Amino acid sequence: MNHADVAIVGGGPAGLMAAEVLSQAGLAVSLFDAMPSVGRKFLLAGKGGLNLTHAEAFDAFVSRLGARADALRPMLERFGPQQVREWAEGLGIATFVGSSRRVFPTDMKAAPLLRAWLHRLRHPAPGGVPVRFHMRHRWQGFAPDGSLRFSTPDGEATVSTRATLLALGGASWPRLGSDGAWVPWLRDAGIEVAAIEPSNCGFDVAGSGVHGATEGWSALFTTRWAGQPFKTVALALDAPGERHWHRGEFVATASGVEGSLVYALSGALRERIATDGSATLWVDLLPDHSAERVQAAVAHPRGSRSLSSHLKGRLGLDGIKLALLNECLDREAMHEPMRLAAAIKALPLRLLRSRPVAEAISSAGGVRFEALDAHLMARSRPGLFVAGEMLDWEAPTGGYLLTASLASGVWAGEGVLRFVGRTRG
Ligand SMILES: Cc1cc2nc3c(=O)[nH]c(=O)nc-3n(C[C@H](O)[C@H](O)[C@H](O)COP(=O)(O)OP(=O)(O)OC[C@H]3O[C@@H](n4cnc5c(N)ncnc54)[C@H](O)[C@@H]3O)c2cc1C
Numbered sequence: 001m002n003h004a005d006v007a008i009v010g011g012g013p014a015g016l017m018a019a020e021v022l023s024q025a026g027l028a029v030s031l032f033d034a035m036p037s038v039g040r041k042f043l044l045a046g047k048g049g050l051n052l053t054h055a056e057a058f059d060a061f062v063s064r065l066g067a068r069a070d071a072l073r074p075m076l077e078r079f080g081p082q083q084v085r086e087w088a089e090g091l092g093i094a095t096f097v098g099s100s101r102r103v104f105p106t107d108m109k110a111a112p113l114l115r116a117w118l119h120r121l122r123h124p125a126p127g128g129v130p131v132r133f134h135m136r137h138r139w140q141g142f143a144p145d146g147s148l149r150f151s152t153p154d155g156e157a158t159v160s161t162r163a164t165l166l167a168l169g170g171a172s173w174p175r176l177g178s179d180g181a182w183v184p185w186l187r188d189a190g191i192e193v194a195a196i197e198p199s200n201c202g203f204d205v206a207g208s209g210v211h212g213a214t215e216g217w218s219a220l221f222t223t224r225w226a227g228q229p230f231k232t233v234a235l236a237l238d239a240p241g242e243r244h245w246h247r248g249e250f251v252a253t254a255s256g257v258e259g260s261l262v263y264a265l266s267g268a269l270r271e272r273i274a275t276d277g278s279a280t281l282w283v284d285l286l287p288d289h290s291a292e293r294v295q296a297a298v299a300h301p302r303g304s305r306s307l308s309s310h311l312k313g314r315l316g317l318d319g320i321k322l323a324l325l326n327e328c329l330d331r332e333a334m335h336e337p338m339r340l341a342a343a344i345k346a347l348p349l350r351l352l353r354s355r356p357v358a359e360a361i362s363s364a365g366g367v368r369f370e371a372l373d374a375h376l377m378a379r380s381r382p383g384l385f386v387a388g389e390m391l392d393w394e395a396p397t398g399g400y401l402l403t404a405s406l407a408s409g410v411w412a413g414e415g416v417l418r419f420v421g422r423t424r425g
């Protein structure tokens with residue numbers, strides 16, 4: 001049996017941030033990760049530019065965490081969007097605010113930031129203690145005596161600790177290390193865990209019936225348009241009252257839809273599918289045009305022009321937008337101006353299911369805040385702390401995921417400090 005004063009399991013943004021807090025306070029930290037190197041999902045996020053955080057007003061930022069906003073607010077007050085930017089800048093990585101108020105490193109990359117961060121963890125300022133990294137150590141749950149069980153290249157190992165901080169991530173992109181295998185182990189330890197579900201994910205569409213397919217797009221649509229974006233459209237969920245439209249972009253996939261606009265609605269869509277069996281997503285293909293303008297343009301005599309050149313000429317509607325209309329409307333509806341105009345402004349797409357969590361950007365569900373005290377320590381297991389995406393919260397894309405993961409890493413790290421009776425150096 002090995003002993004570690006403080007063990008952190010999981011070297012994503014949350015675990016690394018907790019390690020930084022503890023090492024700077026002079027604690028000896030051993031960080032274990034299943035993979036050959038840490039921060040793999042963080043590096044992948046860098047492929048999309050590494051949206052570190054968001055520069056909107058603080059209250060608006062907190063509200064993006066939806067049902068868990070209250071639980072995360074104190075953590076974001078302690079280490080929020082502004083602190084994330086200062087922290088990156090402290091590592092020599094300048095940031096900038098993009099047009100959508102999203103914040104990125106100026107070089108839009110994750111690797112230089114991660115490199116500088118790991119260097120600081122291995123070579124801390126005076127007073128700090130270098131973090132010890134143990135790669136290829138896959139945590140397998142608790143041994144009967146409460147110690148941590150790992151599978152390692154040299155066989156099984158157990159590690160006893162004074163305090164343990166789990167930062168194992170969610171269950172998206174499992175090949176990067178986070179696979180959600182910990183759910184039953186924590187449940188067995190008496191810690192309440194909400195089922196892991198896909199968040200910021202794509203959805204499969206039901207067939208429109210027009211082309212005979214009961215599920216998915218027609219072969220013609222998939223072959224030509226899968227992977228192509230719908231630019232400047234608006235989406236709304238089926239709502240009994242007024243529809244609330246969200247503008248942006250989404251992408252056609254081989255079996256349905258994905259992309260930022262769909263991700264933003266993914267939590268609500270998931271819940272609607274769970275209660276009703278399917279969810280209707282309304283698409284406004286021309287959000288910059290009023291319904292009246294679209295009606296007038298569609299009804300305008302087109303002479304000998306084909307319908308497609310009429311729609312292109314009068315409304316600039318062509319490409320994938322026209323293809324979607326042809327996919328969802330039969331010939332009769334396409335040639336009836338009132339029906340066509342109504343469909344251009346509100347086309348229903350029935351969604352059957354979310355894509356699997358392995359394909360999602362992030363996951364919802366995880367360790368319930370009710371199972372934890374105010375410092376993210378398990379009520380039923382003193383000395384065991386939890387941070388990052390494995391907690392039961394979800395957020396849209398836009399830098400909220402990384403910021404909340406980092407913030408909870410700081411918070412849980414400080415919880416460990418309190419637990420082991422030290423103050424920050
Ligand atoms: C394609 C993609 C792009 C993204 N882009 C952004 C973005 O631009 N902005 C943003 O805010 N968010 C983004 N995210 C989300 C963000 O990367 C995650 O929310 C964040 O990494 C979660 O941090 P974490 O530390 O909680 O978990 P993770 O980063 O998942 O790290 C968990 C670590 O735990 C290790 N681990 C898991 N299980 C075990 C085990 N049993 N034993 C030992 N180690 C284990 C894993 O190997 C991993 O290193 C993106 C995600 C994806 C998939």
